[in-house]
Amino acid sequence: MKIKRKIFNGIRCNTYIIEENGKDAIYQEYTGDSYYQAKKKYDVLNKISKYASSEYIPKCYKYVELGDKSILYTEYKKARSLKEIRELKPDFSISNIAKEFCETLYKIHSIKDSKYFGWITDEGCNNGHQSFIKYLEEQFNRFEGVFTKYLSKEEIRLIKEKEQSIVNYTIDKNLKPQLIWYDLNPENILINEENKLSCIVDPGGAQYSIKELDLAFVKMEVCKNEEEYKSIFSEYKKLDDTLDEYLIDLMAILVELDDIMLRLQEGIDIPMPYCSNFKELIVKIIEK
Numbered sequence: 001m002k003i004k005r006k007i008f009n010g011i012r013c014n015t016y017i018i019e020e021n022g023k024d025a026i027y028q029e030y031t032g033d034s035y036y037q038a039k040k041k042y043d044v045l046n047k048i049s050k051y052a053s054s055e056y057i058p059k060c061y062k063y064v065e066l067g068d069k070s071i072l073y074t075e076y077k078k079a080r081s082l083k084e085i086r087e088l089k090p091d092f093s094i095s096n097i098a099k100e101f102c103e104t105l106y107k108i109h110s111i112k113d114s115k116y117f118g119w120i121t122d123e124g125c126n127n128g129h130q131s132f133i134k135y136l137e138e139q140f141n142r143f144e145g146v147f148t149k150y151l152s153k154e155e156i157r158l159i160k161e162k163e164q165s166i167v168n169y170t171i172d173k174n175l176k177p178q179l180i181w182y183d184l185n186p187e188n189i190l191i192n193e194e195n196k197l198s199c200i201v202d203p204g205g206a207q208y209s210i211k212e213l214d215l216a217f218v219k220m221e222v223c224k225n226e227e228e229y230k231s232i233f234s235e236y237k238k239l240d241d242t243l244d245e246y247l248i249d250l251m252a253i254l255v256e257l258d259d260i261m262l263r264l265q266e267g268i269d270i271p272m273p274y275c276s277n278f279k280e281l282i283v284k285i286i287e288k
Contacts, residue, residue, distance in 0.1 A: 180207060
């Protein structure tokens with residue numbers, strides 16, 4: 001193995017481009033709390049390869065446990081992230097890749113081999129919930145401790161009203177768990193030199209939930225405007241006419257609450273979505 005260059009230096013993950021057997025590959029080292037990620041990503045990528053093979057999902061070669069670190073080897077595709085492309089070409093629109101992008105997501109979402117909603121670990125989804133309502137409660141509980149510490153009673157009341165609207169709509173829905181990519185953002189969507197979709201990377205957040213949550217991430221984290229979102233929605237709707245646009249909007253609340261938690265707890269500067277549900281609150285947080 002020959003290390004060619006480091007491309008990412010994280011707190012608990014270092015990423016390199018390596019050459020092995022005359023071929024470039026991605027080499028990642030995970031330590032500490034992220035140790036499990038190598039096997040999780042290996043399992044998720046192989047599950048997709050087995051049940052929903054796609055040229056837009058990188059192949060996973062192997063993972064190795066070595067002392068206090070775990071190592072993952074995956075396919076290397078020369079490309080730039082959507083975030084980088086937009087900095088170089090401000091007029092680039094995700095509408096250009098909507099068809100291939102949605103076909104890829106649809107293949108992933110078609111994998112319905114779990115009885116539980118929840119996070120995937122290197123041991124499966126053993127701590128998941130059989131009902132979507134219980135899954136939502138877990139998400140809301142994650143937020144509550146942070147919001148109670150940082151926000152006013154009135155702000156928390158408004159958030160709880162939004163949360164209750166999600167529960168009210170989904171309580172009678174017969175929602176089934178399906179594999180979702182989760183946490184789709186402009187950094188893990190890669191574009192090639194021809195301005196076409198290269199691949200979607202990093203299934204570190206992958207879990208069993210509902211397709212509308214992935215589409216909500218795309219709306220809130222990826223799309224710059226309503227035109228881009230509508231191109232994604234219409235392409236996906238061609239593949240699956242059960243796609244629920246109102247449910248996407250409700251899941252967008254969940255996505256944004258997660259981002260607000262990260263803003264408050266970690267001080268992460270997350271761009272405000274074009275269709276934010278909490279503009280006034282986010283402006284207050286930014287100005288503090």
